[in-house]
Amino acid sequence: RYGLMEEENQIGAATGLAYTSAGGDILSIEVSLAKGKGKLTLTGKLGDVMKESAQAAFSYIRSRADELKIDPNFHENFDIHIHVPEGATPKDGPSAGITMATALVSALTGRPVRKEVGMTGEITLRGRVLPIGGLKEKSLSAHRAGITTIIIPADNEKDLEDIPESVREQLTFIPVDHLDKVLQYALLEENNESK
Amino acid sequence: RYGLMEEENQIGAATGLAYTSAGGDILSIEVSLAKGKGKLTLTGKLGDVMKESAQAAFSYIRSRADELKIDPNFHENFDIHIHVPEGATPKDGPSAGITMATALVSALTGRPVRKEVGMTGEITLRGRVLPIGGLKEKSLSAHRAGITTIIIPADNEKDLEDIPESVREQLTFIPVDHLDKVLQYALLEENNESK
């Protein structure tokens, strides 16, 4: 089942791009907060690498809470659940790292994620964005889903040439080397919930 | 052994629809609350995907406690046990998500579940209802058990045509895209325990 772009800007959910043996697909990363004691739950049949990727995103955000205008004790006051539907489909790899980080920051700040944006990229503990595989397939599936803008790792710019020109022309690619730029682009201001 | 519809509206139990290699069946989802410290126990020979589905249902309810008129600290004051009888039968998959959520809300609010309703659908952290497989077999077994109304994911409406007309005519299908609609339909008001 192919995914479709969100119909409205979402708080606590961002759109990633997946690449499997069956081709590309989009996937939603959902984040739920509830008053709690800092438990981090990861579900959606995620492999170890993808879970570690979520932990890296989480730690980066904790270490940058001040700059991100997040309560520095959020990890003690909330239980955080990251879920990736469709729960029966195995998912793995580090390329959802920046998407998980974006969804987390959105949930913690209340800033909505632009619905027309998809993204792919490994995140490191310092917020760096590392290159990923399958950009062509990911881009095709994002286009099919209605996504118009794709945030990609700067180191993947060289792979844009592999995407058929007809599709490439209809997509805007934003190459980034750090999560700060991802957030700058993908998140709206809190009190500016554009349609 | 084929299940049968509940004889009375139940608090803390809802009827799901299962689909296995052996065909369709109904299954009860039972929820038990006891004063405690927030432990969540999942039993009934449940696979990982089904357990994660329960966690997603649980997190959605926590994050929406206010709207659902549930004590927002319920997860700290109660131990919650979700069990799916028949304990020797392995069960897996995400399609019991909305049933587990419904049984949980019923237990936490005291609102009974309509006994004539069966349901199937994956739930996401945002309460969205995603499509499932085996609708035909599930519907046949629900009908055989005495169920008259089946809540299904909106994205499964296209599969209704696969159900034999003789059965389809005797069933009411309620397509939904969000858990709020499931609860609206399946739960009675607390002080209105219709026979």
Next chain:
Amino acid sequence: RYGLMEEENQIGAATGLAYTSAGGDILSIEVSLAKGKGKLTLTGKLGDVMKESAQAAFSYIRSRADELKIDPNFHENFDIHIHVPEGATPKDGPSAGITMATALVSALTGRPVRKEVGMTGEITLRGRVLPIGGLKEKSLSAHRAGITTIIIPADNEKDLEDIPESVREQLTFIPVDHLDKVLQYALLEENNESK
């Protein structure tokens, strides 16, 4: 080694019926309480299904503490150990559910279990009693052990015909659909410890 009926009514121990590839046997379910913090220990080479069955019995009792006249905080004030001797024999399946529940209630209330009673049946979180397999073999072994009364799930009444008439005539079968009836029959009043 075939078991034998208890010589006296026991507090905290009940007799279940087992059915394995080697035929039927009786088994004791022992419950030990000690002042503690609510730890539940399950031993006796029990399989996962049997352990989950014990958890279901435990949760049902917790949720019904008031009606059962049990201290509602028992699970926080006691450590509870459920053991099934003979420790080297693997045991599994849900059919000891009502036996474990009966032994637990006996230990928690001080009410003795009638020594001449054996029982078999899956328990659900709501205290319902579900049917089990191997009733014939279980009944033969119970009879051989000296048991005179067997509590069975109501849904297994249809299987009584499979038991040889010579044995069946010497046994009393009590079909039940809920644990409350099991307890009503199997437990004596606390201060009425009949020989």
Next chain:
Amino acid sequence: RYGLMEEENQIGAATGLAYTSAGGDILSIEVSLAKGKGKLTLTGKLGDVMKESAQAAFSYIRSRADELKIDPNFHENFDIHIHVPEGATPKDGPSAGITMATALVSALTGRPVRKEVGMTGEITLRGRVLPIGGLKEKSLSAHRAGITTIIIPADNEKDLEDIPESVREQLTFIPVDHLDKVLQYALLEENNESK
């Protein structure tokens, strides 16, 4: 390496009898107490059944602390370590149950264990002593180690005939059906540390 009887009565150590494919042997069960918070550590390459056997012994003693004149809160004030040397040899089965119980009670009460006594028998949560296998081989190895008295389960009396008469005549067998009798026989009074 064949074991030898202890040279002096020991506090916190008792002699069990093992039976493996390689024949019989004696084994020491050692118990160490240290001020702590109730942690129970089991070492000596013990299999699951043997570990569960230790837990059963432990629970029985907790539930009978008063009668055994043991501080009823011992399990909260001490960390308890049960070790079975020779650490590289795998050990399993329930037949060391009464030996572990005896060593535990010895450590907790300060009463020494008679050095000339070996023992074998499964223990249940109620302190019952269940029969074991390999009595012949166990008896021969105990005799070889210098043991003169062997505590055995009452249900194993029938197996004494299998032991060669020359050895049987030099051994005293104490058949028991309950741990209370084991302790009565194997433990000396605290302030009566005979040779």
Next chain:
Amino acid sequence: RYGLMEEENQIGAATGLAYTSAGGDILSIEVSLAKGKGKLTLTGKLGDVMKESAQAAFSYIRSRADELKIDPNFHENFDIHIHVPEGATPKDGPSAGITMATALVSALTGRPVRKEVGMTGEITLRGRVLPIGGLKEKSLSAHRAGITTIIIPADNEKDLEDIPESVREQLTFIPVDHLDKVLQYALLEENNESK
């Protein structure tokens, strides 16, 4: 994908040298601190040996907090996350030990790591530096990445002869037998953040 030297001196990140069946590569070790309770998280698809190596580095630093001018309670006041990007690549072995220790000390003291330095060596609990394998391949990849100085275990000096002279001449090798010397060389003073 071959790594490149950091563009600036980093706080909380150091450059290690890896050696796999595919040849040599450099790898970044990233450390992130956040106010917490002393949890140590290790990610990056690390094998058991590499995780134990991180624990050894961590314990050495804890035991030497005073000399290193680190808050002796740091392990209780911070949660520490050590991550090794690229998250999909399995990594193992003890040779990143001194790199992990260096990144940790950098994060805890705020002293930057010289960007032109790579390092390899097992660390022990006493801070000793033990020899490693693959020095030739590691040195070639470090050179390719722009690294000009490599810290190596003193016991590996004998292996320098295996490195092609053309490369060896362009690299400075610092043989060390203790972590103190690694830190002395690799870390800048806190308030001397050289470009």
Next chain:
Amino acid sequence: RYGLMEEENQIGAATGLAYTSAGGDILSIEVSLAKGKGKLTLTGKLGDVMKESAQAAFSYIRSRADELKIDPNFHENFDIHIHVPEGATPKDGPSAGITMATALVSALTGRPVRKEVGMTGEITLRGRVLPIGGLKEKSLSAHRAGITTIIIPADNEKDLEDIPESVREQLTFIPVDHLDKVLQYALLEENNESK
């Protein structure tokens, strides 16, 4: 890589003798203490038997804290890490038991371990020293490393004859049956740091 004797008497480190299919070797056992809450960490690719051996050593020391002049609450006030370098080499078996105990006591008392001493022997919870295998190979490697004195289990005295006379003459063997004698011989007084 063959080990060498320590160059100076060490506090918190002792030299054990290992015996593998590849022959004998010496190994260092390192112990690190840091203020903490009683966590015991064991690293160095240790097998289960070796880890249990460390636990036995630890429990013996706890139970004898007074006699050993160690703070009886040490296990609550310190986190203790036992590491055996070379981290990539698997290690197992109980024969490092007395070495781990010696290194622990050294770390806890500040008494240095004589650098010229190697040792091998299983430890029990009562501090007894049990025999080990491979004494010949262990002795040869100890001799090669510069060790001049080897502490061995009393029950291994009979195996000394297997060691080539040329080597045996250059080594002093100290047979012991209890850890107290190991410590008496291997540890210097705290304020008597020889050489």
